[in-house]
Amino acid sequence: MIPSRVDIAVIGGGPAGSLTARFLANSGYEVCLVERRSFPRETLCGEFISHEVLETLKECGLDPEFHALRPAHISKVKVCPIRGRAVTTDLGFTAFGVQRGVFDRMLLESAKRQGVQVIQPADAEEIVRSGDRFSIHVKSAAGDHTVSARWCVGAYGKSGALDKKLGRGHVAMRSGVNGVQVHVPVAVLSACDPGEVVLFSGRNMYCGLNIVNDGVATLCYLERRTSHDLPLRARFRELAAVNPGFAAVMTERGHGAIASAAIHGTGNIFFGRRDVVHNGMFMVGDAARVIAPLAGDGIGMAAQGARILGSVFGKRRRNAMTDDEMARDYERLWSNAFAARVRHAYVLQKILLSGGAMRVGGAMLRSFPGMLGAAVRFTRSQGSSL
Numbered sequence: 209m210i211p212s213r214v215d216i217a218v219i220g221g222g223p224a225g226s227l228t229a230r231f232l233a234n235s236g237y238e239v240c241l242v243e244r245r246s247f248p249r250e251t252l253c254g255e256f257i258s259h260e261v262l263e264t265l266k267e268c269g270l271d272p273e274f275h276a277l278r279p280a281h282i283s284k285v286k287v288c289p290i291r292g293r294a295v296t297t298d299l300g301f302t303a304f305g306v307q308r309g310v311f312d313r314m315l316l317e318s319a320k321r322q323g324v325q326v327i328q329p330a331d332a333e334e335i336v337r338s339g340d341r342f343s344i345h346v347k348s349a350a351g352d353h354t355v356s357a358r359w360c361v362g363a364y365g366k367s368g369a370l371d372k373k374l375g376r377g378h379v380a381m382r383s384g385v386n387g388v389q390v391h392v393p394v395a396v397l398s399a400c401d402p403g404e405v406v407l408f409s410g411r412n413m414y415c416g417l418n419i420v421n422d423g424v425a426t427l428c429y430l431e432r433r434t435s436h437d438l439p440l441r442a443r444f445r446e447l448a449a450v451n452p453g454f455a456a457v458m459t460e461r462g463h464g465a466i467a468s469a470a471i472h473g474t475g476n477i478f479f480g481r482r483d484v485v486h487n488g489m490f491m492v493g494d495a496a497r498v499i500a501p502l503a504g505d506g507i508g509m510a511a512q513g514a515r516i517l518g519s520v521f522g523k524r525r526r527n528a529m530t531d532d533e534m535a536r537d538y539e540r541l542w543s544n545a546f547a548a549r550v551r552h553a554y555v556l557q558k559i560l561l562s563g564g565a566m567r568v569g570g571a572m573l574r575s576f577p578g579m580l581g582a583a584v585r586f587t588r589s590q591g592s593s594l
């Protein structure tokens with residue numbers, strides 16, 4: 209049954225939405241979550257799960273369920289530049305590879321068990337603030353419905369019609385940067401190390417490769433698209449032509465698998481600043497800010513953002529805090545946790561998206577391999593933010 213009145217409505221059932229809803233329900237709030245798609249659903253992602261995510265899962269007691277998904281364990285990162293030898297370094301932590309379809313479903317199911325009322329599949333079409341309440345207009349197969357909520361959390365991802373309807377400032381921005389992902393069976397690749405995440409640079413693009421669960425490998429690239437660019441799948445063949453490291457991994461069977469695989473993609477991904485609180489609505493995960501994917505930390509930010517927002521609402525429950533004080537507290541904690549990380553990842557991404565810079569970068573990495581380790585550290589959490 210769809211509730212008519214709740215304390216908090218969360219829009220979006222990705223990692224940010226499910227974990228935020230779970231933390232809020234755990235603090236005693238009545239929470240509903242609206243998710244557009246039926247799960248399990250695939251989504252554009254390299255499916256590299258950083259160690260920060262596991263910390264949050266442990267806090268929620270979800271680590272046994274996570275390990276039951278049989279994720280790949282990843283402890284090294286390798287960078288294959290356009291020319292020259294590859295450079296490999298230890299990540300300094302254990303990360304994981306797991307398909308988002310099963311991972312996101314696990315998180316949403318755990319939110320349900322925590323008492324979150326999940327409305328799915330259902331589209332939050334419009335959100336209207338009136339005084340100190342929000343009306344969320346929800347469309348589902350059962351018809352149209354309005355949920356009234358004291359607070360509203362935006363966890364609806366990097367872009368969507370809601371941004372425009374809410375009048376968020378960044379919607380007019382065009383980045384020209386696209387993301388594309390495919391799954392292929394590991395068996396069609398050669399020399400693919402399950403303990404490694406590999407980054408290949410190409411012409412105005414970089415591509416990540418790691419093994420996930422169930423004998424599947426995830427290939428995911430980010431490209432600066434120009435009007436002369438090839439169709440999305442053909443970019444993998446072009447990458448093999450310019451990058452010997454990628455050519456060594458991709459067999460003809462690999463290219464064949466890509467040709468018939470389902471492809472997930474998004475255009476015009478905006479990496480710039482967004483409002484973390486918009487007209488009283490708390491944004492979390494990609495809705496608050498998108499980190500450059502090479503950091504492999506978007507899910508980590510979603511999880512940590514959920515913890516931070518949960519802590520703000522937890523304080524509200526214990527002390528009398530106005531909505532403005534909550535907003536300022538969240539913005540401050542969010543910025544302390546993420547602002548530097550997002551900036552560093554963006555600079556590194558600019559280098560990788562520029563083929564010329566990557567040739568220089570590749571030579572530098574070979575001379576100073578410690579730089580790669582430093583780059584990994586700069587794009588990660590530097591300890592607790594709460």
Ligand SMILES: Cc1cc2nc3c(=O)[nH]c(=O)nc-3n(C[C@H](O)[C@H](O)[C@H](O)COP(=O)(O)OP(=O)(O)OC[C@H]3O[C@@H](n4cnc5c(N)ncnc54)[C@H](O)[C@@H]3O)c2cc1C
Nearest residue numbers: 220222223224244254255256332365387493494501506507
């Ligand atoms: C190319 C690329 C590669 C990446 N690789 C990695 C990686 O390897 N590791 C990593 O950690 N991060 C990676 N990321 C980032 C990561 O995918 C995101 O940071 C993460 O998914 C953010 O989670 P989220 O919950 O904020 O949003 P999402 O996962 O996008 O979830 C949002 C949810 O909201 C729902 N929704 C949207 N609008 C509505 C609506 N109006 N009503 C109801 N529901 C709605 C959607 O259906 C979706 O389920 C990558 C990103 C890109 C672009």
